[in-house]
Amino acid sequence: MTQYDKASDLKKMNEDAMFEYIQETPAVLQGLLDHRKEYTKEFVDNFVKNKYEKVILIGSGTSYHGSLSTRAFMERTLQIPVDANYPLLYMNFTSVFDRKTIVIGTSQGGESKSTIHGLEYSKKHGCYTVSLTEQGAESKLAQYSDMALKLNCGEKELAGPKTKGYQATMLNLILLALETGLAMGTIDEDYYNSVIERIQKTINNLQNVIDASVDWYNRNRDEFVIGKRMIVVGYDNNYGNVLEGRLKIEEAVRYGIEGYELEEFFHGIYHSIDEGVHIVYLAQDGNSKERAIKLRNFMHDYTPHEFMIGNLHSDNPQDLSIEFVDDKEFCIFEYIIPLQILAFFCSKDLGINANIPKIVNFHYLMGSK
Missing domain, CATH: 3.40.50.10490 (Glucose-6-phosphate isomerase like protein; domain 1)
Structure with a gap:
């Protein structure tokens, strides 16, 4: 359990935390863009070495939405099929695998059991697995992946509804594809530079x-x-x-x-x-x-x-x-x-403190985290 799992602790949180994280978003994205070579290097080197032929993105809630929002860009950039799905639907509906498949499981807190099960399922079928979380190699999800990457979204997001982690998820996935595409030759330097300029222009307007x-x-x-x-x-x-x-x-x-x-x-x-x-x-x-x-x-x-x-x-x-x-x-x-x-x-x-869940121990009772 984290320091904010108890209702009494949650009440001590700044009620404006969610808004403060929204305000941090431009700086978080700028940091990701500025350090993109460093943050993506391990992934890019592995991808170039193994020449994967398919990418599958799995995650629940915000992590799934971030995957869905970036799937098309990743596919166009890498020029291989890229799928995005909820972990349980992925396990129920996907039964044909290729060892040239890489599965990226995203969970901001790194504890989503459905995503853990999704990575276990992927490894069982011979896929290479990557976790993308706030804690990187220290997360629970990392124990079930071959490679553990960090979201690099700044200070841990403790507010109830997560915000900056969503945009960080999207930019991480975009940059993984962009740097890999450049290294693999599926995009050229001019296109790469134009994309960086477009992302920068968007960040500047946030x-x-x-x-x-x-x-x-x-x-x-x-x-x-x-x-x-x-x-x-x-x-x-x-x-x-x-x-x-x-x-x-x-x-x-x-x-x-x-x-x-x-x-x-x-x-x-x-x-x-x-x-x-x-x-x-x-x-x-x-x-x-x-x-x-x-x-x-x-x-x-x-x-x-x-x-x-x-x-x-x-x-x-x-x-x-x-x-x-x-x-x-x-x-x-x-x-x-x-x-x-x-x-x-x-x-x-409406007088609601969004930091305090309606059912504080829901995930514990349901066994979802």
């Missing part, structure tokens, strides 16, 4: 996104605090953010939050919308943006509580309309922040 997100929440506080059902809608690689945002808000405000891919929303969800439903749309630039705006305008006849996030050139106070970098692949680092901000401030305004 403090602007944090500040604007706080203003956006404050403008709409009275609407957010009366919510009893909220839906997050998004598309493309922001779908991972839809799932992660849903989880963060649900962990913090403690009522049912739903998350849907844009087109999936059209398949029956609209039937359940009434004036009590709050809908948050992630509308990054791309082919689906106009469709998202069309849906928002249509659904406004059924609920007045609609909030859109993106480069919108909108003066609607419900919208978070600012200059996002909106990089096609790296907007994932920007668009999660408003949902993290919403989770923290709404829970605080």
Whole structure:
């Protein structure tokens, strides 16, 4: 058990810890980018030596969402199949293996039993296994992996709903693929440098996104605090953010939050919308943006509580309309922040200390950690 496993200890934590970790995110990502060669070297050297032909990413909750958000970039960069799945679904649905497969299990705290079982299953089938955790080689998960990597996300994240660890997970996976792709020759130096510049540009804008997100929440506080059902809608690689945002808000405000891919929303969800439903749309630039705006305008006849996030050139106070970098692949680092901000401030305004779990010893009782 950690020092914050007891309710009495949790109450002593700074109630603003979650927000402080959100504010640390730009510095955490900058540190990862600056030290990328050092942090990825062991992985890259092993990959070049063994020339793996498939990557499987496993993890639960936030770790899975981070894997899902980066899977496509990793696949394009490495030019081999990359899958992302929950550990138990992976074990249930995957039965054909190749010894040229590398499995990366992510668990920020390093104690997820389902991810441990997933790595054990992988080793049993001859796969090379990697753990990615806050503690690196000191984590429980490391005992079940051939290689133990650290998230390098700064001071241990002790707040209830995790925030900076999500973005750190995504950037770690991106950098592992990027450095490996350069070493393997699947990308060239010019492309590599352009990606680094794009990531840097996104990191440079994150403090602007944090500040604007706080203003956006404050403008709409009275609407957010009366919510009893909220839906997050998004598309493309922001779908991972839809799932992660849903989880963060649900962990913090403690009522049912739903998350849907844009087109999936059209398949029956609209039937359940009434004036009590709050809908948050992630509308990054791309082919689906106009469709998202069309849906928002249509659904406004059924609920007045609609909030859109993106480069919108909108003066609607419900919208978070600012200059996002909106990089096609790296907007994932920007668009999660408003949902993290919403989770923290709404829970605080509802009188909930998100650091204190509703059931403090849940994982112990359920045997999940």
